[in-house]
Amino acid sequence: EVQLVESGGGLVQPGGSLRISCAASGFIFNRHWMSWVRQAPGKGLEWVANIREDGGEKNYMDFVKGRFTISRDNAKNSLYLQLNSLRAEDTAVYYCAREKESSGRRLMAFDMWGQGTVVTVSS
């Protein structure tokens, strides 16, 4: 089955750390850029970071730069997000999303999403 499954969310204190994961299956993982997108309770979507197929390029939104690190392990078909120095405003559902690709070309849109993992930052 073609799917993305996130895991690793939970309750963490302000200033704490967490590592969330996304397991991909049913498609050739190393052919796709991957992203993390988050959604705070009752709010809209917010792109967080992305990573190139080979892990050689990474981009981040300013509000997480220096605190979060995106990575991937193509041998394990897995995407990760290391979250450090967490703040209350980082509380959200974190989605793993796959970029649409066709014949090696990025089509610049997310054609597959996971169900999300919930990260709650609170004391």
Place this chain on the structure above:
Amino acid sequence: DIVMTQSPDSLAVSLGERATINCKSTQSVLYSSDNKNYLAWYQQKAGQPPKLLIYWASYRESGVPDRFSGSGSGTDFTLTISSLQAEDVAVYYCQQNYDARWTFGQGTKVEIK
């Protein structure tokens, strides 16, 4: 970063009627090298992850009903639902994929009148 602004924030449309959502970017998302607008539309139903409807501003994703269409270029874009169905109740988001740091609009909630 490119800021995406949608209008309206919400709208209520009768079943079978047309729904129109607008999205405006603070700078052009037209990529000159391939003449594509790097603008996507997503539908998010309650309790579900988003679903891709439209990419490159007007290309419908496989499996998406043809009542959904996208138009526009440069900085101004529109998502149109030609005949609203009950299952179209959702929040709709535009997203620019032009800049290295992608940004979404704030969302437009579509309801049945």
